[in-house]
Amino acid sequence: MTPRRITLLFLLVCLSLSSARLHPLDPLTPSEISSIRRIIKNSSLGSSKSLTFQYVGLDEPDKSEVFSWLSGHAAPPRRAFVIARSDRQTHEIYVDISKHSITSDKVYNGFGYPMLNIEEQVEASALPLKYDPFIESVKKRGEELKDVVCTTFSVGWFGEAKQGKRLLKILCFLTGNTVNFYARPLEGITVVVDLDAMEIVEYEDRFSVPVPKSVGTDYRASKQKPPFGPKTNKPGMVVQPEGKGFEIDGHTIRWANWAFHLGYDVRAGSIISLASIQENDNGAHRRVLYRGYVSELFVPYMDPSEEWYYKTFFDAGEFGFGLSMSSLEPMADCPTNAAFMDVYFANQDGKPFRIRNALCVFERYAGDASWRHTEIGIPNEVITEVRQEVSLIVRMVSTVGNYDYVIDWEFKTGGSIKLGVSLTGILEVRAAPFAHVDQITNDEHGTLIAENTIGVYHDHFITYYLDLDIDGSNNSFVKSKLKTVRVADGETPRKSYWTLIKETAKTEADARIEIGSESAELLVINPNKKTKLGNSIGYRLISNGATAASLLTDDDHPQIRASYSKKQVSLTGILEVRAAPFAHVDQITNDEHGTLIAENTIGVYHDHFITYYLDLDIDGSNNSFVKSKLKTVRVADGETPRKSYWTLIKETAKTEADARIEIGSESAELLVINPNKKTKLGNSIGYRLISNGATAASLLTDDDHPQIRASYSKKQVWLTAYNKSEKWAAGLYADEGRGDDNLAVWSQRYEAASH
Ligand SMILES: [Cu+2]
Numbered sequence: 206m207t208p209r210r211i212t213l214l215f216l217l218v219c220l221s222l223s224s225a226r227l228h229p230l231d232p233l234t235p236s237e238i239s240s241i242r243r244i245i246k247n248s249s250l251g252s253s254k255s256l257t258f259q260y261v262g263l264d265e266p267d268k269s270e271v272f273s274w275l276s277g278h279a280a281p282p283r284r285a286f287v288i289a290r291s292d293r294q295t296h297e298i299y300v301d302i303s304k305h306s307i308t309s310d311k312v313y314n315g316f317g318y319p320m321l322n323i324e325e326q327v328e329a330s331a332l333p334l335k336y337d338p339f340i341e342s343v344k345k346r347g348e349e350l351k352d353v354v355c356t357t358f359s360v361g362w363f364g365e366a367k368q369g370k371r372l373l374k375i376l377c378f379l380t381g382n383t384v385n386f387y388a389r390p391l392e393g394i395t396v397v398v399d400l401d402a403m404e405i406v407e408y409e410d411r412f413s414v415p416v417p418k419s420v421g422t423d424y425r426a427s428k429q430k431p432p433f434g435p436k437t438n439k440p441g442m443v444v445q446p447e448g449k450g451f452e453i454d455g456h457t458i459r460w461a462n463w464a465f466h467l468g469y470d471v472r473a474g475s476i477i478s479l480a481s482i483q484e485n486d487n488g489a490h491r492r493v494l495y496r497g498y499v500s501e502l503f504v505p506y507m508d509p510s511e512e513w514y515y516k517t518f519f520d521a522g523e524f525g526f527g528l529s530m531s532s533l534e535p536m537a538d539c540p541t542n543a544a545f546m547d548v549y550f551a552n553q554d555g556k557p558f559r560i561r562n563a564l565c566v567f568e569r570y571a572g573d574a575s576w577r578h579t580e581i582g583i584p585n586e587v588i589t590e591v592r593q594e595v596s597l598i599v600r601m602v603s604t605v606g607n608y609d610y611v612i613d614w615e616f617k618t619g620g621s622i623k624l625g626v627s628l629t630g631i632l633e634v635r636a637a638p639f640a641h642v643d644q645i646t647n648d649e650h651g652t653l654i655a656e657n658t659i660g661v662y663h664d665h666f667i668t669y670y671l672d673l674d675i676d677g678s679n680n681s682f683v684k685s686k687l688k689t690v691r692v693a694d695g696e697t698p699r700k701s702y703w704t705l706i707k708e709t710a711k712t713e714a715d716a717r718i719e720i721g722s723e724s725a726e727l728l729v730i731n732p733n734k735k736t737k738l739g740n741s742i743g744y745r746l747i748s749n750g751a752t753a754a755s756l757l758t759d760d761d762h763p764q765i766r767a768s769y770s771k772k773q774v775s776l777t778g779i780l781e782v783r784a785a786p787f788a789h790v791d792q793i794t795n796d797e798h799g800t801l802i803a804e805n806t807i808g809v810y811h812d813h814f815i816t817y818y819l820d821l822d823i824d825g826s827n828n829s830f831v832k833s834k835l836k837t838v839r840v841a842d843g844e845t846p847r848k849s850y851w852t853l854i855k856e857t858a859k860t861e862a863d864a865r866i867e868i869g870s871e872s873a874e875l876l877v878i879n880p881n882k883k884t885k886l887g888n889s890i891g892y893r894l895i896s897n898g899a900t901a902a903s904l905l906t907d908d909d910h911p912q913i914r915a916s917y918s919k920k921q922v923w924l925t926a927y928n929k930s931e932k933w934a935a936g937l938y939a940d941e942g943r944g945d946d947n948l949a950v951w952s953q954r955y956e957a958a959s960h
Pocket residue numbers: 628663664665
């Protein structure tokens with residue numbers, strides 16, 4: 206959100222095209238960016254005094270052109286797509302770089318505006334400092350103008366029917382003797398800038414709140430008084446005595462059994478293309494992912510008040526996830542064994558600039574095993590085999606205002622690709638007149654995190670574009686649903702089992718998935734390719750916990766703009782096997798309760814339910830279990846431009862039944878707190894239980910005997926009072942046990958006792 210203070214190195218030398226053949230998906234080179242600028246400056250637009258470049262990127266060739274080039278045909282022409290502003294109009298310009306010509310220039314007449322560039326944000330941020338009413342407001346607060354810094358915030362859309370102006374809001378903060386100005390907002394002031402006129406068109410100073418002192422919040426190590434956190438005295442480093450295991454050839458990276466193209470874009474940041482994996486037997490590469498990148502980040506805040514309601518950012522589309530890339534610090538952002546890559550974008554004037562070391566690539570070895578087995582079943586022999594887990598990471602960091610997003614693409618030798626997002630940086634806070642939680646009587650839309658400082662509730666929705674091309678471009682989306690089957694009495698001692706029902710999505714609507722809403726595996730398969738045994742070839746989408754759906758009402762304007770955020774998908778050991786008389790899937794006519802994984806071999810469907818005993822004693826033995834539920838609140842019409850927000854409702858479990866939780870059944874945070882201890886500000890002290898994706902409930906029927914023995918496997922969290930004898934979820938005597946002394950039974954016992 207803020208103009209970044211990184212050094213932008215302008216390329217003064219006009220590089221001639223290097224002799225190396227460009228890959229059709231290579232990002233625009235600095236010399237291409239210069240050519241594009243020349244071509245546009247030489248056109249009729251060139252005479253416009255107000256011409257600015259808002260987006261300059263590769264006009265990606267069609268897939269068919271790329272594949273044709275890969276099979277040895279001529280490269281498609283290098284083309285660029287440019288969004289420029291001139292005389293209050295948005296131009297969509299296509300440029301043929303090789304022909305030095307503009308192929309089309311169309312004025313866009315819709316409601317939206319292009320991405321902001323850095324220069325206009327810097328210019329707009331400086332306006333309040335020369336604006337008399339603002340200077341007055343600073344004085345009135347007893348602060349000095351020299352301590353004030355301002356940054357930019359997109360204004361959003363709140364139902365206005367008419368075409369608006371290209372506006373930006375400016376918020377100001379105090380630095381003084383700290384660089385952590387986000388912790389010191391000048392609350393109550395709204396500055397609106399018309400970007401085309403580059404002037405303040407609206408100004409309001411509604412109220413003032415004490416600026417948080419934010420003592421000790423300067424994060425620079427040099428400003429931290431020792432002791433600074435727990436010491437790890439013996440820092441480690443990654444050493445690869447034989448060198449790096451990957452090779453970078455232009456933008457193509459080859460490592461282990463993977464090959465892919467690493468590009469970038471000013472809006473998306475890093476882009477992975479043409480990821481393919483090498484076959485063991487014949488060395489041929491099989492296609493997996495045609496193109497993948499971060500497509501949007503929606504960040505709505507939950508405070509509907511005048512100064513905060515509009516904070517509903519689209520970090521990629523408004524501020525540029527690529528434009529906000531940070532130079533990575535060797536040995537800190539990326540390990541010692543990393544290779545770095547610079548990126549080049551166009552500035553406001555269309556000239557190329559570089560962000561040094563914006564991407565890094567490295568092999569990760571964290572001392573984990575990817576597969577292991579110890580075999581003691583063969584008399585007089587112990588066989589142990591362990592394989593190292595090594596993967597390849599492509600990393601970028603995008604710093605959008607206060608937040609730093611770390612985006613990882615992780616490639617594993619087993620064939621999987623893992624998308625990693627971590628958020629760090631600084632919280633955006635609101636100044637408020639509270640020094641203790643007890644002073645708060647209304648919903649303050651956040652948590653008192655320091656004196657006079659509220660951390661405002663908000664979400665981050667990160668959306669990926671994934672064009673999977675598994676073994677070819679023709680792919681299907683399949684939901685593999687787990688369905689409980691009840692067995693007819695007497696047929697078997699079992700009463701139930703689960704099996705798989707595969708459903709292929711026929712329309713896009715079939716492929717809008719709310720993760721966790723049903724027991725289903727999400728597969729992308731190639732319907733025209735099969736393994737030798739006749740099984741489908743594809744990839745499974747595995748969510749790793751942090752999925753969420755937006756809680757805003759459907760008619761709230763930020764939600765209309767990000768309506769996609771209601772759904773999450775728009776589209777080790779030795780397996781125990783059973784011998785079976787099949788050599789091909791086509792021979793199977795009944796439910797064989799598994800998958801034909803090799804000739805005459807069925808891998809039987811099964812679950813692993815792992816139950817932990819956790820006796821938390823947070824700051825003492827007396828702890829409570831609290832559900833912190835996220836609840837949508839609808840705003841009365843006219844009160845604020847927003848129609849909804851979410852807030853937290855805290856419920857302390859009174860009985861064991863209150864603390865039986867099905868994770869994902871509601872939007873709730875699970876906390877274990879010490880009710881007798883508080884922070885200085887009056888907040889609870891506790892730990893949060895965070896589930897990391899692989900939670901499940903058993904699908905067996907309640908009266909099936911295995912389920913009676915493991916009746917606790919229907920819920921993921923159980924809370925019981927301390928009882929020394931209650932150690933083993935399945936009871937002390939699990940073998941042949943009957944479920945009369947298990948976790949679920951203990952829970953009921955307490956319930957009976959407490960009523
Ligand atoms: Cu956040």
